[in-house]
Amino acid sequence: MILAPGFTGYPLDRGDEMRDDMRNLDALAGDPRAKLLQLNGLEPVPGPDGGLSWAPLDESPDIASLALLGFDAGRVPHFARLGDPVPGQPAYAVWALLGGLSAPEAAIYAGARSLVDWHMRHRFCANCGHVTQPMRAGWARLCDASAGGCGAEHFPRTDPVVIMLAEHDGRVLLGRQPRFPAGRYSALAGFIEVGESIEDAVIRETYEEAGLRVRRVRYVASQPWPFPSSLMIACIAEAEDDAIRLDEKELEHAKWVDRAGVLASLAGDPDAPFIAPPPIAIAHTLLSWWAAQDS
Ligand SMILES: [Zn+2]
Numbered sequence: 001m002i003l004a005p006g007f008t009g010y011p012l013d014r015g016d017e018m019r020d021d022m023r024n025l026d027a028l029a030g031d032p033r034a035k036l037l038q039l040n041g042l043e044p045v046p047g048p049d050g051g052l053s054w055a056p057l058d059e060s061p062d063i064a065s066l067a068l069l070g071f072d073a074g075r076v077p078h079f080a081r082l083g084d085p086v087p088g089q090p091a092y093a094v095w096a097l098l099g100g101l102s103a104p105e106a107a108i109y110a111g112a113r114s115l116v117d118w119h120m121r122h123r124f125c126a127n128c129g130h131v132t133q134p135m136r137a138g139w140a141r142l143c144d145a146s147a148g149g150c151g152a153e154h155f156p157r158t159d160p161v162v163i164m165l166a167e168h169d170g171r172v173l174l175g176r177q178p179r180f181p182a183g184r185y186s187a188l189a190g191f192i193e194v195g196e197s198i199e200d201a202v203i204r205e206t207y208e209e210a211g212l213r214v215r216r217v218r219y220v221a222s223q224p225w226p227f228p229s230s231l232m233i234a235c236i237a238e239a240e241d242d243a244i245r246l247d248e249k250e251l252e253h254a255k256w257v258d259r260a261g262v263l264a265s266l267a268g269d270p271d272a273p274f275i276a277p278p279p280i281a282i283a284h285t286l287l288s289w290w291a292a293q294d295s
Contacts, residue, residue, distance in 0.1 A: 001289060001292055003220070003221040003285055003289060004103065004285075005221050005222070005223035005232075005234075005282040005285040006103075006106060006223060006279065006280030006281065006282070006284075006285075007106050007107055007109075007110035007223050007224050007225065007226065007280065008107060008222075008223050008224070009103060009104060009107050010070075010104075010107040010108065010110075010111055011072070011104035011107060011108065012069055012070030012071055012072060012078055012108060013070050013071045013072075014068075014069075014070040015068060015070050015071050015077075015137075016139075018068065018137065019068060019136040019137040019139055020136060020137075022063070025063050025066075025068065025137055026063060028068065028077040029057055029061050029063050029066065029077075029079070031076070031077055032056070033074075033076045033077075034056065034057045034076065034077045034078075034079060035054040035055070035056070035057075035076060035077070035078050035079065036054060036055050036056070036057050036066075036079050036080070036081060037052060037053075037054060037069065037078065037079065037080045037081075037108070037109075037112050038052070038053040038054060038055055039080065039081070039112070039113075039116065041083075041086035042086070042094070042113050042116060042117055043094050043097060044094070044097050044101070044109055046097055046100055049100070050097075050099075050100025050101075051100055051101055051102060051105050052101060052105045052108065052109060054078070057079065064133065064134055065081055065082050065083075065134070066079045066080070066081060066082065066137070066138060067079060067080045067081075067082055067112070067115050067116065067119075067134070067137060067138025067139070068137035068138060068139075069108060069111065069112055069115075078108075080112040080115065080116055080138070081116075082116060082119045082120075082134055082138055083116070083120070084120065085120040085121070086120075094113075098280060106280065107224075109226070110224050110225075110226040111224070111226075113226040113228075114156065114158075114224065114226040114228060114229040115138060115139070115156055117226075117228045117229070118156040118157070118228070118229060119134060119138070119141070121228070122141055122154060125143035125149060125150060125152055125154070126152075126154065127143065127150050127152045128143060128149060128150040128152070130143050130144075130147075130148060130149035130150065131149075132144075132149070132154060135153070139155070139156065140153055140154060140155050140156075141153070141154045142154075156229065157229060158224070158229055158230070158231045159191060159229060159230045159231065160191070160192040160198075160201075160230070160231045160233055161189055161190065161191050161192065161225070161230045161231065161232050161233065162189065162190060162192055162198060162201045162202045162205060162233050162235060163187045163188070163189035163232050163233065163234050163235070163282060163283060163286065164187055164188060164189070164202045164205070164206060164214075164217070164234070164235040164236065164237055165187050165235075165236050165237070165286060165287070165290055166188070166206050166210070166212050166214050166237050166238075166239040167236060167237070167238055167239060167290070168238070168239040168241065168242045168256065169242065170258055170259060171242070171256040171257055171258045171259075172187075172256070172257060172262065172287075172290060173188065173206075173210060173212065173239065173244070173254060173255075173256055174186060174187065174188075174254065174255060174256075174257055174274060175187075175188050175209065175210065175250075175251040175253070175254040176251060176252045176253045176254070176274075177250070177251060177252060178252045180252075181275065182275075183274060183275035184274065184275045184276075184277065185253075185255070185257075185265075185273075185274035185275070186277045186281070186283040187234070187277075187283040187286055187287070188205060188206060188209050188210060188251075188254075189205070189232070189283075190204075190205035190208070190209070191230075192233075198217070198219065198233055198235065199217040199235075202214065202217045202235050202237055203215075203217065203237070206237065206239075208247055208250070209246070209247050209250045209251055209254075210244050210245065210246060210247070210251070210254050211243070211244060211245025211246070211247075212239045212240070212241075212242075212243075212244065212245075213239070213240040213241075214237035214238060214239050214240070215237065215238050215240065216237060216238045217235050217236075217237040218235060218236050218237070219233065219234075219235055220234045220235060220236055220286055220289055221234045221282060221285055221286070221289070222234060222282070223282040223285070225282075232282045234282045234283075234285065234286040236286075236290065242256055244256075255273070255274075257273050257274065259290075259291055261273040261274075262287050262290065262291045263291050265287075266284070266287060266288055266291060
């Protein structure tokens with residue numbers, strides 16, 4: 001089974017080798033074919049077909065305010081503009097727009113959103129507090145020593161999150177957070193802490209949230225999750241028993257669901273035991289993968 005979680009399969013050549021040479025970047029920004037991703041704050045501006053929309057660059061753009069997203073098959077450079085923070089944008093206003101994006105567009109959008117958002121939130125040096133400037137074609141920020149800073153370079157961060165199914169006797173454990181829409185259940189999840197492996201985090205989080213001891217943690221798939229910049233790492237593990245002891249600060253309810261129940265939920269059956277996570281979420285991919293296993 002080929003797994004293609006949402007937001008994966010970034011279709012552009014990221015062009016890392018072009019990022020450090022300002023003359024290269026000037027030439028790319030002067031390419032009349034160059035494209036600028038249209039964003040309203042962090043949200044995509046939909047084109048006529050509901051997909052991403054692109055515009056030509058200005059005549060002589062400020063290269064320091066652009067991030068190079070990469071090149072398509074015709075070596076057309078694609079950029080996003082780095083801007084100031086936009087106050088008051090609801091974090092999930094984007095959901096209605098995501099459905100209009102093709103899979104490759106969703107991957108471009110995820111990368112661009114996380115990158116633009118990171119710049120907005122990292123305008124000052126975490127080491128010395130001095131103002132920082134974009135560098136490396138938007139893929140880093142510099143606390144410029146020649147302008148009174150400490151010289152530190154800062155890079156866009158990715159925060160790893162484990163998301164997992166604990167399996168016991170042909171059933172998997174699903175949980176519900178209070179903020180979920182009515183009927184929705186999903187895989188348990190949590191941030192990996194410093195000093196933890198993926199396996200350690202799966203074991204700890206499953207125990208903290210549901211009181212379950214798990215073993216034999218196995219990796220299934222991963223996806224970037226641009227809200228704001230997580231890497232979701234989907235796993236499966238074996239539960240030693242099925243006695244749930246809920247952490248009610250994290251979960252409102254949790255339950256075991258068998259394969260038929262998962263399949264019915266993924267199919268949108270109104271009599272299914274839960275409403276499945278949306279297809280763009282890796283929890284959906286993980287449940288589909290598990291439901292397709294033999295046992
Ligand atoms: Zn500094």
